[in-house]
Amino acid sequence: MAGIVIVGAGECGTRAAFAARDAGYDGAILLIAGEAGLPYDRTKLTKPIVPGEAPFGGLSALRKPICHANQLDAAGITLLAGTPVGKVNSDARQVTLTDGRVFGYDRLLLAVGATARRLACRGGDRALGFRTIDHAQTVFAKARGKVVIAGAGLIGLELAAVLSGQGAEVTLVEAEALPLSRTVPAGLAERLMARHQAEGVRLLCGSEIEKVTPGFVTLSNGKRLPAPSLIAAIGVVPNTTLGAMAGAMIDNGICVDAQMRTSVPGIYAAGDCANVTLPNGQRVRSETWRCAMAQGIVAGQVMAGQTASYDDPNWLWSDQYDLTVQVVGQVADRPDALRQLPEAELQFSIDSDGALIGVAGIGRAAAMTKDIILAQRLIRAGAKVTARALSDPAIDLKSLLRTQGDV
Amino acid sequence: MPWVDACGTDDIDAEDLIRFDHGGRTYAIYRSSDDDYFCTDGKCTHEDVHLEDGLVMAYEIECPKHNATFDYRTGEALRAPACVNLNTYKVKVEAGRVLIEI
């Protein structure tokens, strides 16, 4: 039937489908989901549980659909869920599902996301992964009592908060000296760590799991810990198999330009699987919800024939206990300006030209979001700022945006 | 539908909003930079999140949670992840008070 075919119905693929239609595309749109059911919001799998809605047994609460069947119908998007695409033939412009069905395409979007990285050590395949609703189901059914989580990144930390809130005794094993060390400034990481410790989570930083045996893990320092449940949350690997099969350039993800075009005509890639070259030449492979959505929208618009280009700064948020962490753009360990709000703290990074390039915040979500949104706009505008103005909570960041002219 | 006295005109800063709760429901009342007043449902149509901590710029409100934006004059959802419009309510200003029809 040709038209637009989208492989992968995560945040990125689903948004792309709707964006293509919104942009006026009037051909067929086929959304192929490897996972069964309606597209769902992956980020909800580890978010704080509303009191009374325990994840144990209450999994339906975790499955938050990105869109409903009537919205897909209304937009004329055909969802084919439960069977992955096994092959791409870019000469014939066809994809083949693992059950043998073949579909032609005019334009193909690979929005295939990423896969949880496996523990590479001996016995590492005993660890549970955490990426899909099926994983969540397995983990929440099994992880009671003592739980060891390898990796104190965003997912490991969120999972630790949820599981300890459910009464599990959680130990986090992290190779770096601080949690989330690649994504948030050290000062914020320390505050997060203290909060987890106050909640009874044990954090073993600077250690790695060297061996997994039934019911136990052995650390690099020789220590052995009971681990009746072991979860690997050590990052993700972008899914590039289909891209490679199609002949697209691969380098830490499927390489695309800011219009989400791969090196193969008619084939696009976006979201966690894509390595994007921004208009300024910088390359980013993001692993965040916000970027997956924004890239999906650009891909949908471009496939529909509109001009669109992706230039959003990276944007991450995480909810742990009643704390929210947000990071936009590039942040350094030592902030150039600190803004203390009644229930939140913001740290800003400024480049050598005086332009705001990043902000990281921790605290109560409501206390900081307005400033985070404004900072994001300042970053996009390449606004020149002073540390003094950013540090003064009496100065409305909106006024800084105003002086930048039209944004 | 009755007109309800929601707040004074000066209770809202220019280009900002406040939350207003009435009859078990919650609303958002906006003052634009040219001192016009508008009213929408209080919660974002994406998730159960109040717009009170969102950002008002010109005629747009940006949701504090995932940054969907709406035109608060018409309720129109302008940017993903929201695709459902906000309900809007009539507003009038009388003797320094903002009244909404709900």
Ligand SMILES: Cc1cc2nc3c(=O)[nH]c(=O)nc-3n(C[C@H](O)[C@H](O)[C@H](O)COP(=O)(O)OP(=O)(O)OC[C@H]3O[C@@H](n4cnc5c(N)ncnc54)[C@H](O)[C@@H]3O)c2cc1C
């Ligand atoms: C538990 C968890 C919590 C998170 N929390 C946050 C957060 O708080 N903030 C944040 O910014 N980010 C968060 N993230 C990251 C965020 O969810 C991802 O960045 C985002 O989902 C990426 O979207 P995507 O559509 O590119 O990829 P994915 O969501 O991975 O979707 C890709 C889809 O493609 C499908 N697929 C793959 N191969 C095929 C194939 N061959 N055929 C058909 N379908 C295929 C997959 O099954 C999958 O459903 C979280 C992630 C997880 C796992």
Ligand code: FES
């Ligand atoms: S709750 Fe408003 S954008 Fe998600």
